[in-house]
Amino acid sequence: SVIAKFELVDEPGTFVLAWTTTPWTLPGNVALAMGKNLQYAKVVSRVSLENPKEEYYILVKNNLDKIFAGKDYKIIADVKAEDLEGKKYKPLFDYFLNQDLKNKENLYTIQLADFVTIEDGTGVVHIAPAFGEEDMILGQEKKLPFIQHVKMNGQIIDQVSDFKGMEVKPKDNPQSTDLKIIEFLEKKGLVFKTEKFVHAYPHCYRCDSPLLNYATSSLFVKINEIKDRLFKNAKSINWVPQHIKEGRFGKWLEGARDWSISRQRFWGSVIPIWVCERCGEKKVIGSIKELEKLSGEKITDLHKHFIDKITFDCTNGCGGKMKRISDVLDCWFESGSMPYGQMHYPFENKKRFEKNFPAQFIAEGADQTRAWFYYLHVLSTALKNKPAFKNVIVNGIVLAEDGKKMSKKLNNYPDPMMVFDKYGADAMRYYLACSPVMKAEDLCFSEKAVAEVVKKVLMLILNVFSFYQLYLIKGIKPSSRSRHILDRWILSRIEGLKSEITQGYENYDLNLATRPIKGFVDDLSTWYLRRSRERIKSGKTNEKKCALQTLTYVFFEFAKIIAPAMPFIADDLYREMKGKKQSVHLEDWPKVNQRLINKKLEAKMQIVRTICSQALEKRVEAGIKVRQPLLELKTGGFKLEKALVQLIKEEVNVKGIIFSKSIKEGVVLNTMITEELKEEGAVREFVRQVQALRKENKLTPKDKIRVYYEQDKEIIEKHKKQIQKQVIAKEIIFREGKLEIKKIT
Ligand SMILES: [Zn+2]
Numbered sequence: 141s142v143i144a145k146f147e148l149v150d151e152p153g154t155f156v157l158a159w160t161t162t163p164w165t166l167p168g169n170v171a172l173a174m175g176k177n178l179q180y181a182k183v184v185s186r187v188s189l190e191n192p193k194e195e196y197y198i199l200v201k202n203n204l205d206k207i208f209a210g211k212d213y214k215i216i217a218d219v220k221a222e223d224l225e226g227k228k229y230k231p232l233f234d235y236f237l238n239q240d241l242k243n244k245e246n247l248y249t250i251q252l253a254d255f256v257t258i259e260d261g262t263g264v265v266h267i268a269p270a271f272g273e274e275d276m277i278l279g280q281e282k283k284l285p286f287i288q289h290v291k292m293n294g295q296i297i298d299q300v301s302d303f304k305g306m307e308v309k310p311k312d313n314p315q316s317t318d319l320k321i322i323e324f325l326e327k328k329g330l331v332f333k334t335e336k337f338v339h340a341y342p343h344c345y346r347c348d349s350p351l352l353n354y355a356t357s358s359l360f361v362k363i364n365e366i367k368d369r370l371f372k373n374a375k376s377i378n379w380v381p382q383h384i385k386e387g388r389f390g391k392w393l394e395g396a397r398d399w400s401i402s403r404q405r406f407w408g409s410v411i412p413i414w415v416c417e418r419c420g421e422k423k424v425i426g427s428i429k430e431l432e433k434l435s436g437e438k439i440t441d442l443h444k445h446f447i448d449k450i451t452f453d454c455t456n457g458c459g460g461k462m463k464r465i466s467d468v469l470d471c472w473f474e475s476g477s478m479p480y481g482q483m484h485y486p487f488e489n490k491k492r493f494e495k496n497f498p499a500q501f502i503a504e505g506a507d508q509t510r511a512w513f514y515y516l517h518v519l520s521t522a523l524k525n526k527p528a529f530k531n532v533i534v535n536g537i538v539l540a541e542d543g544k545k546m547s548k549k550l551n552n553y554p555d556p557m558m559v560f561d562k563y564g565a566d567a568m569r570y571y572l573a574c575s576p577v578m579k580a581e582d583l584c585f586s587e588k589a590v591a592e593v594v595k596k597v598l599m600l601i602l603n604v605f606s607f608y609q610l611y612l613i614k615g616i617k618p619s620s621r622s623r624h625i626l627d628r629w630i631l632s633r634i635e636g637l638k639s640e641i642t643q644g645y646e647n648y649d650l651n652l653a654t655r656p657i658k659g660f661v662d663d664l665s666t667w668y669l670r671r672s673r674e675r676i677k678s679g680k681t682n683e684k685k686c687a688l689q690t691l692t693y694v695f696f697e698f699a700k701i702i703a704p705a706m707p708f709i710a711d712d713l714y715r716e717m718k719g720k721k722q723s724v725h726l727e728d729w730p731k732v733n734q735r736l737i738n739k740k741l742e743a744k745m746q747i748v749r750t751i752c753s754q755a756l757e758k759r760v761e762a763g764i765k766v767r768q769p770l771l772e773l774k775t776g777g778f779k780l781e782k783a784l785v786q787l788i789k790e791e792v793n794v795k796g797i798i799f800s801k802s803i804k805e806g807v808v809l810n811t812m813i814t815e816e817l818k819e820e821g822a823v824r825e826f827v828r829q830v831q832a833l834r835k836e837n838k839l840t841p842k843d844k845i846r847v848y849y850e851q852d853k854e855i856i857e858k859h860k861k862q863i864q865k866q867v868i869a870k871e872i873i874f875r876e877g878k879l880e881i882k883k884i885t
């Protein structure tokens with residue numbers, strides 16, 4: 141960096157000191173900026189240790205010791221920036237002194253600006269509007285002339301004769317031109333001080349070439365002119381999550397500035413503007429046809445290398461030639477034109493377009509708030525005075541488990557294809573749909589959580605379904621008419637789930653549309669099926685039929701409502717059940733059957749389940765297995781119907797339940813085991829062991845067996861009939877040796 145000396149025209153020998161990290165911009169200097177609220181001083185000091193001549197300097201008061209390090213100096217006076225405003229200084233270079241410039245009366249003047257801080261070295265900033273946004277804005281505000289001393293190729297123009305043709309930032313030695321400029325100024329005594337200074341400089345992310353901040357003329361979309369309409373049209377858009385509407389998006393709209401749409405590139409959609417070389421007339425071309433008519437040429441290619449050669453006579457009749465401006469469009473102009481471009485509107489599909497615009501719904505990442513979402517909105521407002529979309533789901537970013545960006549280099553994430561193979565695409569999809577990433581929040585991807593989905597959702601669904609299939613009998617049709625308490629409950633639950641999911645999708649709230657599935661699956665598996673197993677296995681055809689009809693209904697409805705969240709497993713269930721359509725994805729979205737929803741029953745069932753889990757805990761505490769029947773359970777004064785009480789009895793394996801207001805909390809379990817209860821327990825244990833063997837041998841309910849045993853002979857003999865029925869055994873034979881079963885073929 142360098143501190144350069146700018147001598148005041150009406151105070152020879154007094155220099156304003158300005159600091160810059162980019163000496164190559166100094167020939168483009170047009171003004172100096174001082175901070176409105178900073179304290180400045182006029183200081184006297186020797187030019188250098190060797191040179192005893194004294195000079196006066198004006199700079200900010202705060203950094204004097206640092207800037208004069210090692211030099212004596214004396215403050216002569218306090219200086220107010222206001223007093224210097226408009227004063228002229230002698231430029232460092234004289235290349236532009238005699239040039240005709242717009243606003244030349246303000247060339248090389250001192251100006252006040254808000255953005256100058258004491259961090260900027262001397263508190264005085266050299267202004268070169270061609271190379272900085274703040275400089276450009278100040279230049280427009282203060283009507284400063286504009287000097288561009290660098291060509292688009294990065295070389296200094298011929299007029300700057302001492303440096304002409306030099307690259308301002310050569311790739312192999314980015315500082316070399318800076319050093320030459322400093323050297324040149326040093327010879328003229330215009331350098332106060334130079335120092336090594338490390339500062340961030342932008343580079344091309346691919347080839348590492350230094351980049352220039354460069355002022356060039358551009359076409360703009362006049363955002364400021366349509367800002368009111370942008371706000372008005374944004375009102376009806378439904379954002380998920382909602383806070384983005386007034387938050388990130390609203391704030392962005394408030395601060396939106398005119399949109400530069402020209403790009404100086406080769407690849408891109410050409411800007412269809414032709415300009416007359418002679419009179420400057422501009423012609424915007426609206427179609428290929430129009431261009432063909434004007435040029436008399438067949439247009440077969442819309443790319444720059446072809447289109448740039450197309451010229452035609454000035455439409456103003458001046459006799460000049462019209463040539464296309466060389467720029468291409470900002471690619472966001474194309475993304476923002478998606479609704480029209482995708483239908484080749486307005487050249488085709490006018491009706492279809494009008495029917496489908498604005499789009500019902502779009503989805504993209506939060507980073508598109510200021511990009512795609514915004515540009516869609518700008519163009520639709522400008523062209524149609526409507527929003528481009530009615531609903532938008534904004535998702536967050538999926539990060540690696542360690543919270544860092546997923547990166548191939550760090551290898552900090554599992555291969556998605558591996559995740560699909562190992563856990564299934566449904567598991568991944570469900571995991572993401574339930575996650576905060578659907579609400580514009582970032583998510584640290586967890587493979588473990590995907591595995592949890594498999595274990596706690598997918599496997600449970602499949603287990604219930606395979607049990608259902610195992611016991612399914614011919615001719616079972618879906619029905620929701622069962623009066624059995626468990627059936628009524630699960631029907632209420634599936635319709636409630638349907639209602640929740642429908643609401644979720646209608647509000648574009650994917651969390652709401654997916655999260656309740658897990659709870660339902662848990663209810664279906666760990667309560668409905670658990671308590672219905674015996675009924676489904678039993679020979680009582682009517683009870684069994686009711687359960688199977690209910691389950692068939694439940695699975696059909698379930699397949700339909702989980703179809704968007706778990707498309708593969710949904711279709712599997714549907715096709716296994718021989719649904720009417722070829723695929724569940726061709727089904728209509730099911731309507732909620734409100735009559736089946738029974739919130740009272742659901743609440744009571746919750747009480748039942750709470751009592752059960754409390755009672756089972758007591759059993760664990762007492763070390764008594766569930767298979768051992770007990771006499772009674774006491775609990776609070778709940779009013780439950782008989783069928784519900786029966787459920788508790790079966791689940792907890794007690795003979796009776798006493799509801800008593802005297803029990804304020806929890807349950808009391810009578811753990812006394814009578815002879816009779818012991819006998820019953822032994823039978824149950826025997827049945828359990830035989831059933832386990834049946835399962836081990838992969839027998840189906842159709843297979844009959846012979847059982848050989850040696851334990852509890854008296855008890856087993858006594859209850860033989862009942863046991864035979866339960867385990868589907870033709871005979872139960874006592875003999876020495878461990879328990880064994882044989883299939884009768
Ligand atoms: Zn590059």
Ligand SMILES: [Zn+2]
Binds near residue numbers: 419421460
């Ligand atoms: Zn013309």
